[in-house]
Amino acid sequence: MAHLPTDASRLRAEFGPHLNTAPPGGWDADLRPERIVETHCCFCGQQCGIKLKVAGNKVVGFDPWEEFPFNKGKLCPKGVKRYLQGAHPDRLLHAMKRTDSGFVPMGWDEAMERTVTEITRIQETYGKDAFAMLSGVSLTNEKSYLAGKFARLGLGTRNLDYNGRLCMVSAGAGNKKAFGVDRAANSWEDIPLADVIWVSGANVAECAPITTDYIWRARDRGARLIVVDPRITPLARTADLALPLRPGTDSALTNGILHLLDKWNLVDRDFVRDHTSGFEAALEAARDCTPEWTSAVTGLPAAAIEKAARMWGEAATSFLLHARGIEHQSKGVENVNSCINIVLATGRIGRPGCGYATITGQGNGQGGREHGHKCDQLPGNRDIENPGHRAHICGVWGCTDEELPRKGLSAQEIMNEIHEGGIKGLLCLCFNPVVSLPDSTFTREALEKLEFFVSLDFFLSETAQHADIVFPSALHEEDDGTSTSAEGRVIRIRKAVEPPGDARTDWEIMVELARRLGKGKFFDHFTSPEAIFQELRRASSGGTADYGGITYEKIEKQMGVFWPCPTEDHPGTPRLFEGGRFFHPDGRAKFIPTPWRPPMEVVDAEYPVWLTTGRVVFHYLSGTQTRRIGFLVEQCPHPYVEIHPRLARNLGIAEGDAVSVATRRGELVLPAKLVTTIRPDTVFIPYHWPGNLGANRLTARNLDPVSRIPEFKVSACRLARTTPDRFPPELLELMAAGKGA
Amino acid sequence: MVSEEFGFFIDPQRCIGCRSCVAACAECGTHRGVSMIHLDELDRLASTQTGPTVCMHCEDPICAMSCPADAIKRTEDGVVHASQKPRCVACQNCELSCPFGVPIVLPGLEQMLKCDLCYDRSSVGLKPMCATVCPSQALLFVPKHEVAALRGSKPLREFRIGALTIRTRNAIMVPDPEIPLNLDASILIEGDL
Ligand code: SF4
Numbered sequence: 041m042a043h044l045p046t047d048a049s050r051l052r053a054e055f056g057p058h059l060n061t062a063p064p065g066g067w068d069a070d071l072r073p074e075r076i077v078e079t080h081c082c083f084c085g086q087q088c089g090i091k092l093k094v095a096g097n098k099v100v101g102f103d104p105w106e107e108f109p110f111n112k113g114k115l116c117p118k119g120v121k122r123y124l125q126g127a128h129p130d131r132l133l134h135a136m137k138r139t140d141s142g143f144v145p146m147g148w149d150e151a152m153e154r155t156v157t158e159i160t161r162i163q164e165t166y167g168k169d170a171f172a173m174l175s176g177v178s179l180t181n182e183k184s185y186l187a188g189k190f191a192r193l194g195l196g197t198r199n200l201d202y203n204g205r206l207c208m209v210s211a212g213a214g215n216k217k218a219f220g221v222d223r224a225a226n227s228w229e230d231i232p233l234a235d236v237i238w239v240s241g242a243n244v245a246e247c248a249p250i251t252t253d254y255i256w257r258a259r260d261r262g263a264r265l266i267v268v269d270p271r272i273t274p275l276a277r278t279a280d281l282a283l284p285l286r287p288g289t290d291s292a293l294t295n296g297i298l299h300l301l302d303k304w305n306l307v308d309r310d311f312v313r314d315h316t317s318g319f320e321a322a323l324e325a326a327r328d329c330t331p332e333w334t335s336a337v338t339g340l341p342a343a344a345i346e347k348a349a350r351m352w353g354e355a356a357t358s359f360l361l362h363a364r365g366i367e368h369q370s371k372g373v374e375n376v377n378s379c380i381n382i383v384l385a386t387g388r389i390g391r392p393g394c395g396y397a398t399i400t401g402q403g404n405g406q407g408g409r410e411h412g413h414k415c416d417q418l419p420g421n422r423d424i425e426n427p428g429h430r431a432h433i434c435g436v437w438g439c440t441d442e443e444l445p446r447k448g449l450s451a452q453e454i455m456n457e458i459h460e461g462g463i464k465g466l467l468c469l470c471f472n473p474v475v476s477l478p479d480s481t482f483t484r485e486a487l488e489k490l491e492f493f494v495s496l497d498f499f500l501s502e503t504a505q506h507a508d509i510v511f512p513s514a515l516h517e518e519d520d521g522t523s524t525s526a527e528g529r530v531i532r533i534r535k536a537v538e539p540p541g542d543a544r545t546d547w548e549i550m551v552e553l554a555r556r557l558g559k560g561k562f563f564d565h566f567t568s569p570e571a572i573f574q575e576l577r578r579a580s581s582g583g584t585a586d587y588g589g590i591t592y593e594k595i596e597k598q599m600g601v602f603w604p605c606p607t608e609d610h611p612g613t614p615r616l617f618e619g620g621r622f623f624h625p626d627g628r629a630k631f632i633p634t635p636w637r638p639p640m641e642v643v644d645a646e647y648p649v650w651l652t653t654g655r656v657v658f659h660y661l662s663g664t665q666t667r668r669i670g671f672l673v674e675q676c677p678h679p680y681v682e683i684h685p686r687l688a689r690n691l692g693i694a695e696g697d698a699v700s701v702a703t704r705r706g707e708l709v710l711p712a713k714l715v716t717t718i719r720p721d722t723v724f725i726p727y728h729w730p731g732n733l734g735a736n737r738l739t740a741r742n743l744d745p746v747s748r749i750p751e752f753k754v755s756a757c758r759l760a761r762t763t764p765d766r767f768p769p770e771l772l773e774l775m776a777a778g779k780g781a
Numbered sequence: 782m783v784s785e786e787f788g789f790f791i792d793p794q795r796c797i798g799c800r801s802c803v804a805a806c807a808e809c810g811t812h813r814g815v816s817m818i819h820l821d822e823l824d825r826l827a828s829t830q831t832g833p834t835v836c837m838h839c840e841d842p843i844c845a846m847s848c849p850a851d852a853i854k855r856t857e858d859g860v861v862h863a864s865q866k867p868r869c870v871a872c873q874n875c876e877l878s879c880p881f882g883v884p885i886v887l888p889g890l891e892q893m894l895k896c897d898l899c900y901d902r903s904s905v906g907l908k909p910m911c912a913t914v915c916p917s918q919a920l921l922f923v924p925k926h927e928v929a930a931l932r933g934s935k936p937l938r939e940f941r942i943g944a945l946t947i948r949t950r951n952a953i954m955v956p957d958p959e960i961p962l963n964l965d966a967s968i969l970i971e972g973d974l
């Protein structure tokens with residue numbers, strides 16, 4: 041069913057991506073703003089404050105919002121140019137259905153009826169769980185919460201998961217194991233107070249640009265910086281210690297550090313005794329991780345490992361940050377826990393200048409992992425299999441335990457099950473799995489097997505192109521709500537303009553679908569985002585992610601409220617774990633032993649080079665939005681493969697040459713970018729593009745056993761110089777566009 | 782008037798190459814759609830170092846001296862303005878003579894444009910757009926006396942170019958030589974290929 045309705049180039053011609061390069065009316069129109077709306081950037085997890093200039097029903101520009109405390113007016117180029125997505129020619133304005141010759145507009149009512157009929161047919165034929173839902177974490181908290189409730193009670197399926205599964209779930213799982221709660225331990229204000237900053241697997245400059253400022257502020261006071269990454273990123277360039285380790289060996293390094301901290305007596309024994317458990321077992325797992333062993337595994341000099349252990353161990357205050365580099369692995373959770381182990385061993389957490397955080401990647405990645413649109417979770421970070429947790433949510437939702445589905449499949453597993461034929465229908469909301477899941481050929485095959493696929497999106501994403509019905513939904517600036525930043529700060533998203541054409545907000549679409557599915561009694565009271573937030577507050581109350589005391593007014597007054605915030609007179613909690621109190625019932629943090637094991641795919645004679653993937657500063661995730669914004673595309677029009685000149689020389693590859701990069705899943709032909717800033721045994725491809733340009737053609741569906749996150753960051757590949765006539769046509773188009781810029 | 786108190790400091794060491802400055806400059810009210818900042822990858826093969834170039838606002842601006850139409854004015858507050866449209870003959874002398882490579886004469890526009898420190902913003906107490914958005918404070922607009930406390934590095938306002946000594950309103954932060962610049966991953970690791 042869900043084959044592309046027409047060929048991809050025709051879809052591109054009709055639905056883009058086309059480039060928007062100027063504000064509505066062009067640069068000369070110089071529209072005077074009628075209103076300024078204080079809101080936040082729609083992209084990364086830092087959720088920078090920004091002011092949107094509005095004229096008529098259009099966003100016509102931006103202004104820095106210098107009073108907002110997190111970013112104080114600073115923005116990356118995505119934030120500056122985000123306003124250009126608004127009046128974009130590619131916006132979907134009508135509901136559409138697929139026909140043999142492409143998509144045609146249809147009435148809203150007909151689209152709704154068809155969708156409800158198909159959902160009902162599939163569920164009556166194959167069972168409730170044969171209809172699955174995938175949602176995104178660029179959604180507001182309100183929509184995330186509603187997505188969880190809509191899937192469970194509206195659709196009655198257990199198979200709901202979210203694209204946070206491709207982002208921070210390893211951090212979340214590791215944090216829960218160690219601390220009993222899943223949130224950055226500190227607000228970023230503790231970073232400038234730290235004497236040493238450890239950054240593992242995070243290209244901070246490109247993926248979290250505002251965080252560089254916090255790190256520089258620490259360094260201005262003399263703080264030292266250790267950066268662990270196979271590439272020497274712009275932040276690592278000036279680090280006191282750059283550790284370009286072999287991909288997939290992160291926990292070997294941190295185990296090696298733990299080993300040395302103990303050996304050199306740099307462990308805070310009092311803290312470990314009074315506030316933690318499991319230290320001996322963690323140490324035992326690191327017993328053989330001598331500098332020589334660690335060096336052999338990581339490919340770093342033993343002296344550098346010792347230097348890192350000294351720098352980290354001897355500091356008075358410290359902050360450890362990590363991101364997808366260590367989390368996107370089949371042992372992502374172990375990597376996270378091995379980092380936490382070195383934080384706990386030095387007792388430097390829960391006080392000024394002493395902290396730990398994952399740098400949440402997606403816009404509402406933090407909030408999205410709290411409100412129950414994960415397959416195993418209910419709002420307030422509750423466990424869907426815990427009878428007490430279920431009872432609380434049944435109470436808030438007014439449903440019985442039987443009506444509330446149990447744990448379902450995770451995102452990649454849903455796709456696997458679609459491929460297997462067990463899941464027949466899918467609703468996809470703000471998620472572009474064709475680009476963002478690993479092994480994209482497999483993903484595409486899976487979508488083609490669906491009997492019915494409905495998509496809610498504002499642009500026709502590469503995934504939505506496979507849909508039977510597409511509902512035009514609303515952009516970030518077209519709805520109210522809240523979002524929770526990487527710091528754990530709940531902030532207000534303010535509506536600036538009305539959705540154009542027939543487009544409606546995701547929550548309105550979900551509520552209407554639920555009503556038509558006969559489940560109105562659970563959803564009819566949701567007449568505004570704030571009404572949804574009120575129920576979210578009650579649902580989260582008493583959970584670890586407690587929003588009970590947060591109101592829209594309080595967020596506005598305080599410029600954000602850090603959860604937990606259990607009561608209305610509670611100010612919120614910027615710094616967790618003060619006084620060494622953790623969220624486990626015994627109040628202690630847990631060391632988790634992390635014996636090192638290799639990645640699921642390792643290099644061999646056939647595929648001798650490590651492949652890793654990641655972001656560039658100009659694009660956001662699958663590029664649905666940023667590949668439509670002229671300025672951003674001009675700065676980085678197409679993917680490439682970063683190769684160290686030494687490796688390139690061995691293979692006869694020169695700058696700009698066509699290079700075939702092949703793994704067991706597929707092959708890409710991309711231009712070579714020769715840089716000394718990457719390990720000579722590793723290559724890097726940015727992942728924001730679809731189809732023949734998609735790094736995820738190459739990555740594997742290997743999952744972390746706990747977090748079910750795919751191992752995007754470690755694959756084995758082989759490279760060969762090839763001829764430019766093998767460049768895919770899409771690449772040539774983009775290269776030409778890039779040159780014209 | 783831009784307060785004499787305030788200085789513009791450029792710290793290339795901190796630049797992360799994000800081009801936020803370039804993006805934001807083009808959004809400023811005076812030269813909509815055109816950015817006055819140049820951002821260069823210095824040598825991407827060897828380093829991720831990037832270099833932002835903005836007008837240095839010279840005390841004796843060569844661009845103005847070389848202008849046959851007297852179109853480039855420096856105000857008392859030390860800001861060198863873009864060419865005055867009615868006077869500018871788009872001869873490109875300024876473009877060729879500026880030792881920092883700043884002015885732009887756009888084909889079709891027939892006027893020299895350059896950074897004017899976002900005069901519409903800086904003359905009313907706001908920071909220039911680029912310095913406001915720059916995520917890592919590589920571009921910084923702060924009271925001059927604050928910069929020492931904010932940075933280990935030193936502001937440089939005097940440049941020797943050939944026989945010329947050029948003094949500027951804007952300053953370049955000269956990095957602390959102690960900070961190592963590790964540029965090749967292969968020399969940071971042991972031979973493990
Ligand atoms: S993408 Fe992230 S860093 Fe850039 S402006 Fe938006 S929130 Fe800020």
Ligand code: SF4
Nearest residue numbers: 836837839842844879
């Ligand atoms: S830097 Fe160039 S453009 Fe700016 S004032 Fe000096 S000479 Fe003129």
Ligand code: SF4
Nearest residue numbers: 796797799800802915
């Ligand atoms: S905004 Fe700042 S960090 Fe980014 S390129 Fe410009 S000067 Fe460099």
